[in-house]
Amino acid sequence: MRQRVLVKFSGEALAGDGEYGIDTKTLHYIAGEIKELVDNNIEVGIVIGGGNIVRGVSAAADGVIKRTSADYMGMLATVINGVAMQEALEHIGISSRLQSAIKMEQIAESFIVKRARRHLEKGRVVIFSAGTGNPFFTTDTAATLRATEIEASMLIKATKVDGVYDKDPNKFKDAKKLETLNYDMALQDNIKVMDDTAIALAKDNKLPIVVMNMFEEGNLLKIIKNKDYSKCSIVK
Ligand code: UDP
Numbered sequence: 001m002r003q004r005v006l007v008k009f010s011g012e013a014l015a016g017d018g019e020y021g022i023d024t025k026t027l028h029y030i031a032g033e034i035k036e037l038v039d040n041n042i043e044v045g046i047v048i049g050g051g052n053i054v055r056g057v058s059a060a061a062d063g064v065i066k067r068t069s070a071d072y073m074g075m076l077a078t079v080i081n082g083v084a085m086q087e088a089l090e091h092i093g094i095s096s097r098l099q100s101a102i103k104m105e106q107i108a109e110s111f112i113v114k115r116a117r118r119h120l121e122k123g124r125v126v127i128f129s130a131g132t133g134n135p136f137f138t139t140d141t142a143a144t145l146r147a148t149e150i151e152a153s154m155l156i157k158a159t160k161v162d163g164v165y166d167k168d169p170n171k172f173k174d175a176k177k178l179e180t181l182n183y184d185m186a187l188q189d190n191i192k193v194m195d196d197t198a199i200a201l202a203k204d205n206k207l208p209i210v211v212m213n214m215f216e217e218g219n220l221l222k223i224i225k226n227k228d229y230s231k232c233s234i235v236k
Contacts (some may be wrong), residue, residue, distance in 0.1 A: 004043040004120060005224055006152040007034070008143035011052035011081055013158065013214060020052055022084050030158075030214065031088035034125060036221040038094055043120040045150050046127045047143035048085055050077030056135065071135030075102060078139060082129030083107060089125055096125040101133030101142070113149045120150065140194040144201045144209075155207055156223070157194065158214035163233030164193050179233055186235045193235055208236040 009030065016023030037044050056071035065073075082098050089096045097119045100108035108129060109115065116126045131142040140157070147155040161169065162177070167190060169175040178185070183203035186193045193199065193211060202209055212223055212232035222228045 002041050002043050003224065004045070004150060004152045005037070005154055005156055006045040006047065006143060006147035006150065007156045007158055007220070008047045008140065009049065009158050009214065010139075011049035011077065013160065014048065014081055014084070015052040022052065022081065024084075024088070027084055027088040028091070031085070031092055031094065033214065033217070033220045034089065035092055035094055036218070037224060038123065038125060040221060040225055042224055043123070044125045045116070045120065045146060045152060046085065046125060047131075047139055047146055048078055048081040048127065048129065049139040050074045050081060050131075053077035053080060068135045071137075072102075075130045075133070075135075078131055079104065079108065079129045082127045085127055094125055095123065096127060098127045098129060101128070101130035104130075116146075116150055126150075138195050138198065140198040141201065144194070144198045144205075144207060147207055148201065148205045152207070154224075155202065155209045156220065157209060157211045158220065159211060160213065160215060161211075162213040162216070162231055164191060164211050164235070166190065168192075177233065179229070181233065181235045183235060193233075199235070202235070206236075208234060210234050 014022050016026040054073045054077040056074040059070035060067040086096050086098045098108040099111045101111045119126045128146045131139050164178050165175040167175045186199045210232050
């Protein structure tokens with residue numbers, strides 16, 4: 001049986017050097033890294049955040065926009081990123097499908113797990129957009145949920161850092177990288193892997209989470225195919 005993984009990118013990862021918007025060069029680079037997986041017979045699901053466009057908490061901060069509406073705006077942002085990612089994949093010849101947790105039939109298929117599995121079996125990359133479809137959740141939780149639903153062997157959190165630290169490595173020189181953590185460690189306040197809902201769901205379903213640097217070329221394939229965990233952290 002082929003290996004199946006779910007890769008989660010934050011919206012910010014798509015913004016390149018900036019914090020906002022979509023940088024097509026970065027998008028093209030990410031698509032290339034995904035292609036390496038597909039070319040190596042690995043089935044790939046993708047969840048992308050929306051933080052480069054709208055984050056619910058920030059949009060609702062001054063009270064003008066209600067949190068629920070702000071969160072729907074955030075979910076729509078993930079669909080925008082999903083459309084862009086699908087284009088970048090198709091641009092380099094990767095067959096893909098975009099599914100959405102919110103009905104949007106002109107743009108994306110509705111999320112149907114059995115259909116998603118079928119696409120994966122046929123070697124298509126499936127992009128899961130619109131998060132969980134519910135306000136008050138994050139795309140990290142959506143990624144954990146989708147990874148569990150499609151029975152992925154691991155969830156890869158692709159970031160700009162090479163793993164999980166005991167404190168913020170940008171602020172503290174003595175921050176230590178934690179190579180292997182258990183779920184309870186990941187739930188501690190100082191450890192920022194993912195939000196508690198996402199970690200709890202991963203724990204319940206024994207889904208391993210790998211945190212890795214997306215911007216080191218070839219890293220994604222090395223981790224998944226060669227099980228080389230030297231340049232990442234793993235929660236299991
Ligand atoms: N969101 C939501 N429900 C979900 C997933 C996402 O309401 O299931 C909203 C939420 O407002 C969030 C925004 O979509 O702030 C963008 O997602 P996220 O912040 O997780 O993106 P990332 O930080 O990964 O770019």
